[in-house]
Amino acid sequence: MEISNLPQEQRDLLDSLTDAIAVIDDDKAKELAEKIVNEKIDPTIAIKYSIANAAIEIGKKFDSGEYFLAHLVMAGDLMEAVSAILEKNIPIEHIERKKVIVIATVEADVHSVGKNLVSTMLKATGFEVHDMGVDVPSMTIIEKAKEVKADMIALSSLLTTTRPYQKEVIEDLASMGIRDHFKVMIGGGPVTAEYAEKIGADGYGRDALEAVEVAKKLLS
Amino acid sequence: MISLFEIAERTQTGEKVEEKKWDMDLYRTISELVKKYRIEFPGEGCFINMDDELAERAFEAAIEFLERTGVYCVTTRRRVRLSRDEILTAIHEAPTEILMGEGRDRRIWKQRKIEEKGKLNVCPGHHAPFTEDIAPLVVSNFAQIPRADFIEGFNFSEVDGRKIIGAPMEVYASRRQLGWMREGVRKAGRPGLAVVYYPINTRAEDLIGVMDPDHGLRRTDGILLTLLPDLKMEQDMLCAAMVYEEYGSFKLSGSFSIAGGFCGGIEGAIIEGIAKPIACMIVYRDYIHYTGVEHIHMLNGRRILVPGINWARSVVNQALNRFTHTICMRWIIPTSGVGTELNLLEGAMQAIEAPINGMNLYAPRHCRTTTNRGQTPLEAEWMIEVSDAVIEQQFDRHGANELLARLAKRFEGEKPAEGYDIRECYDLIHHKPMPDYEKAYISVKKQLTEMGLKLI
Numbered sequence: 229m230e231i232s233n234l235p236q237e238q239r240d241l242l243d244s245l246t247d248a249i250a251v252i253d254d255d256k257a258k259e260l261a262e263k264i265v266n267e268k269i270d271p272t273i274a275i276k277y278s279i280a281n282a283a284i285e286i287g288k289k290f291d292s293g294e295y296f297l298a299h300l301v302m303a304g305d306l307m308e309a310v311s312a313i314l315e316k317n318i319p320i321e322h323i324e325r326k327k328v329i330v331i332a333t334v335e336a337d338v339h340s341v342g343k344n345l346v347s348t349m350l351k352a353t354g355f356e357v358h359d360m361g362v363d364v365p366s367m368t369i370i371e372k373a374k375e376v377k378a379d380m381i382a383l384s385s386l387l388t389t390t391r392p393y394q395k396e397v398i399e400d401l402a403s404m405g406i407r408d409h410f411k412v413m414i415g416g417g418p419v420t421a422e423y424a425e426k427i428g429a430d431g432y433g434r435d436a437l438e439a440v441e442v443a444k445k446l447l448s
Numbered sequence: 449m450i451s452l453f454e455i456a457e458r459t460q461t462g463e464k465v466e467e468k469k470w471d472m473d474l475y476r477t478i479s480e481l482v483k484k485y486r487i488e489f490p491g492e493g494c495f496i497n498m499d500d501e502l503a504e505r506a507f508e509a510a511i512e513f514l515e516r517t518g519v520y521c522v523t524t525r526r527r528v529r530l531s532r533d534e535i536l537t538a539i540h541e542a543p544t545e546i547l548m549g550e551g552r553d554r555r556i557w558k559q560r561k562i563e564e565k566g567k568l569n570v571c572p573g574h575h576a577p578f579t580e581d582i583a584p585l586v587v588s589n590f591a592q593i594p595r596a597d598f599i600e601g602f603n604f605s606e607v608d609g610r611k612i613i614g615a616p617m618e619v620y621a622s623r624r625q626l627g628w629m630r631e632g633v634r635k636a637g638r639p640g641l642a643v644v645y646y647p648i649n650t651r652a653e654d655l656i657g658v659m660d661p662d663h664g665l666r667r668t669d670g671i672l673l674t675l676l677p678d679l680k681m682e683q684d685m686l687c688a689a690m691v692y693e694e695y696g697s698f699k700l701s702g703s704f705s706i707a708g709g710f711c712g713g714i715e716g717a718i719i720e721g722i723a724k725p726i727a728c729m730i731v732y733r734d735y736i737h738y739t740g741v742e743h744i745h746m747l748n749g750r751r752i753l754v755p756g757i758n759w760a761r762s763v764v765n766q767a768l769n770r771f772t773h774t775i776c777m778r779w780i781i782p783t784s785g786v787g788t789e790l791n792l793l794e795g796a797m798q799a800i801e802a803p804i805n806g807m808n809l810y811a812p813r814h815c816r817t818t819t820n821r822g823q824t825p826l827e828a829e830w831m832i833e834v835s836d837a838v839i840e841q842q843f844d845r846h847g848a849n850e851l852l853a854r855l856a857k858r859f860e861g862e863k864p865a866e867g868y869d870i871r872e873c874y875d876l877i878h879h880k881p882m883p884d885y886e887k888a889y890i891s892v893k894k895q896l897t898e899m900g901l902k903l904i
Contacts, residue, residue, distance in 0.1 A: 297471075298472060362522070436748075
């Protein structure tokens with residue numbers, strides 16, 4: 229069912245949910261999510277419409293400087309909580325699987341700001357994100373990606389000397405015969421689109437906002 | 449001042465905190481303190497802080513912030529608590545000048561006061577990656593700038609034709625970096641010029657492996673040991689701090705805060721921006737800092753200017769210079785690439801701020817630098833020229849504010865410019881800009897003269 233087929237009252241409810249998430253009003257958003265469930269509105273519409281639109285609004289607020297990294301974290305957590313409410317009556321086999329992304333700062337690199345930004349933006353946009361932190365060896369990343377059946381591996385590096393570990397992940401995937409199981413996106417200070425192409429990455433995100441667009445494109 | 453052994457112990461015994469909790473608590477604490485201490489951007493048109501009481505409140509906010517949060521050790525995931533007394537004692541005991549270099553190149557780096565009239569101390573370059581084929585030539589170009597008081601190293605991805613990956617190659621590359629630095633300063637006729645090691649990586653072995661009075665880091669040289677954003681420290685850096693305390697090298701840190709991150713907006717970034725150099729001093733014994741506030745959208749190269757960013761930097765540096773012994777430097781980080789007019793104009797803006805707010809000058813470098821595209825000697829000479837003019841023409845806070853307002857208008861509607869490889873815009877053999885870059889330089893001098901800063 230499309231949103232345009234819903235009665236106005238229900239569309240208003242979905243818009244209210246978008247607004248509540250976008251302003252990170254936890255109580256209001258959860259209350260509206262419960263209402264949507266009680267009114268038996270198709271929860272998949274709420275997820276595709278309300279949460280997705282909220283993610284766009286939140287991205288705009290971050291870009292404009294109104295929101296900061298902490299807002300993205302709170303928004304991501306709220307979206308997760310709202311999704312859980314909306315999905316509670318859906319049989320698990322009918323829940324539309326979110327695209328899964330494993331993200332990490334590569335081995336020998338402890339910088340996290342850029343990775344945190346990308347991670348929180350991806351989560352706020354509706355991806356299921358497994359953030360492995362910093363200084364993560366290649367095989368550890370790959371094992372996690374296999375474990376959670378990731379669709380994408382996102383790798384951050386802030387030092388020229390840790391960039392090669394991004395290449396190592398790609399090479400390890402290839403040597404294990406599973407390169408085509410995952411999209412690989414890279415980013416970070418010394419990383420460029422040319423470098424991404426050179427090492428065989430599928431995508432490059434110059435900053436967090438661009439990374440989200442690249443992820444959406446690669447996983448569509 | 450609290451000893452580094454005490455800090456080391458606290459990294460092992462402090463309260464365990466998950467990193468996400470640390471980040472969010474930091475945001476909440478800073479947000480509360482912004483309100484409590486009434487730190488608020490006055491609004492459009494304000495580039496230099498004129499409110500001395502606000503700077504004082506910001507300083508008090510930073511002390512309370514540091515006392516409440518401490519520093520987070522990412523290695524052990526523990527909080528290192530610092531008492532108010534320990535913080536204030538450290539502030540009081542820190543030096544206001546650092547001796548560096550040898551022989552005729554011996555220099556004293558000093559803390560500056562707001563609107564102080566003497567010439568600024570200068571680090572003209574690096575903290576940007578270059579390839580090994582041009583490394584010593586690049587170094588000698590920067591080292592021959594007469595006002596250079598020290599020069600910093602740089603990163604690179606290959607050495608002796610081999611990729612740098614893994615600790616053994618990193619240590620080797622680190623020592624080669626110092627070798628090139630020493631060679632470059634000798635070639636420039638500045639054999640005693642202090643060099644600062646720029647970490648190839650932050651492993652302890654990389655940081656310590658360069659100690660070598662004959663071929664590497666001398667006792668009169670320095671090293672960059674920096675806290676991560678959000679007041680996060682690493683044990684490897686602490687190892688190096690402890691070793692270098694005995695060895696004698698001075699230490700620098702990158703102490704600016706990042707607005708848009710977990711410290712919040714520019715007001716929250718002011719609090720972290722004041723607290724961070726104090727924390728760096730306590731946990732790593734860093735005494736020279738590049739200070740202030742940057743914005744996540746500027747560091748990412750998305751925007752040339754964010755409203756309030758100059759004011760925020762101003763508050764931070766004024767507070768540090770009035771209430772601490774922090775030796776501040778302005779790291780000039782244009783969003784536009786090298787070889788462009790916009791890069792020079794952005795650099796000018798930051799170089800104008802420096803003497804007004806009590807900051808020395810440090811290594812202009814493109815915000816999103818990639819190999820060989822980060823800087824040329826011209827930007828360093830330019831930042832000196834601009835700041836000298838500000839001092840000579842006796843600009844005060846009000847005059848500088850008006851000048852910056854005119855300069856900010858120049859950026860309206862502009863996007864950061866793509867830049868060039870150093871070899872495309874600068875003649876490293878003859879130490880001069882290529883003709884097109886020289887034209888850009890003359891054009892910006894004219895523009896700034898028309899705005900009120902006489903450079904022609």
